[in-house]
Amino acid sequence: MTAKQRHDMGSGGKCICPKCEASVSHERGLPCQELRCLSCGVKMLRVGSPHYDLWKTKQDAKKGSGYC
Ligand SMILES: [Zn+2]
Numbered sequence: 001m002t003a004k005q006r007h008d009m010g011s012g013g014k015c016i017c018p019k020c021e022a023s024v025s026h027e028r029g030l031p032c033q034e035l036r037c038l039s040c041g042v043k044m045l046r047v048g049s050p051h052y053d054l055w056k057t058k059q060d061a062k063k064g065s066g067y068c
């Protein structure tokens with residue numbers, strides 16, 4: 001099978017740590033919230049999920065002040 005997986009929201013995807021932004025590949029059947037960051041121990045977010053969007057917005061706002 002040749003399935004193109006480029007930021008596909010349906011399958012694959014990534015989980016990201018909201019604290020240190022470490023990302024791991026999302027495993028099917030295993031919600032990102034069940035995963036904990038290895039270094040921070042916090043629950044991870046599914047990239048592309050509403051929670052992630054919310055976090056991303058906050059991150060961008062934070063970075064916005066010191067960016068450029
Ligand atoms: Zn982390």
